[in-house]
Amino acid sequence: MSIVSMKPFSEVSDVEGFWDVRALTYNNGNPVPEERRVSSGRHMYAAEAEGKVIGCMSVFEMPTAVGARTLLCGGVAGVAVAPHRRRGGVGSEMLAWLPGELRAAGYALSSLYAFREPFYRRAGYEVCGKRLKVTCPTDRFPRVERPLTIHRLAPADFPSLGQAYEGFARTRSGMVLRSEEGWMRVLAENRELTVYAAGDPVEAYVVVSHNVAFWSTDHISEIIWSTKRGYDSVIDFLRQLAINKTALSWFEPSDSPFYASSMDQGIQIAVERPIMFRVVNVQTCLEGLEPVGTGDVSFSVRDAQVPENDRIWRVSWSEGNLEVREGGLPEFDLTIQQFTQVFLGEPSLADLLRNGGVDGSAAAILPLFPARPVICADFF
């Protein structure tokens, strides 16, 4: 039997109880100040028991690129259960409820950064992609011939970064298509950061949080590129920036150009800060697919939280037309976690087949689910 009832923040009567749970988990126990209680594009939900809020979570509306498509993704953040109610199943109930709620609200996807992945895996989320952290000692930066001119920009110049960002996002999955507020969160949340951009129009850029320390290892907040010469040019700029540093680090997706052509002894590359995704609306995801050739395949998706997803799907395609129906004899089964991965593209369906993670004659469906690096440059 259910321990809690879930509701949107607007229906909560124990408002102070809500902010109290947040304060105890995310504000060192200090009251959450008024100005941090409002945020556009954020929806908040509460778990109540006997009229008291004992759990809360937020969802950010994040239009997200999946190749050329844009799908609405609910970015889950601020998940918290009152300390004296933890480890009693409340958080699990909240997460079991959320995917269906997001689907009903028009989302196709959801994403989050987990404190521990198995907790969210139970609710259908799964790690997608591999965020690589490159740490390059100063004397290991490659030299680049004829780099593009680097110019310095401020957060207010974010519109001139849009083309490079879009080029990066549309060849991958998982990147948030940022509003002005989204750009400001990345470029100027606590203080204004500095942007160094290559080329005009911009073909690549890095976001730098300048640090006065000498011989430190500094982290570059963001590196984005839409061309190879743009990428090479900002790497050359990092070589300049690193002159009084021990090393610089930054994140790249799994198709890392640095790993592909600049690896050297002493450079470290590690997977860090994985993101989890979950498809909340299988039908929406299937309907926009654009496979080449002709095909007709049925497969089942198993989803313990969202009954509308949990069925046999039949997809037929021919010369640019695609039809999604229910039924047929399933040739293979996907858990919702696997469906999410193959839909976004990493691990791809080919990866899962190679390792035996998916059984059956799934090869017929390969054109539907192309491999794509999954990465999200936003942290929430």
Ligand SMILES: CC(C)(COP(=O)(O)OP(=O)(O)OC[C@H]1O[C@@H](n2cnc3c(N)ncnc32)[C@H](O)[C@@H]1OP(=O)(O)O)[C@@H](O)C(=O)NCCC(=O)NCCS
């Ligand atoms: C993380 C958090 C939201 C989880 O909520 P919760 O109510 O404590 O979680 P649950 O009780 O549903 O599940 C936690 C564990 O209890 C177990 N559990 C679930 N129901 C249970 C029950 N009825 N009796 C005993 N154990 C139970 C679960 O199996 C799980 O065990 P595991 O960690 O070994 O897998 C909560 O602990 C919290 O607020 N933590 C601090 C903030 C935080 O880390 N937030 C997450 C940010 S991503």
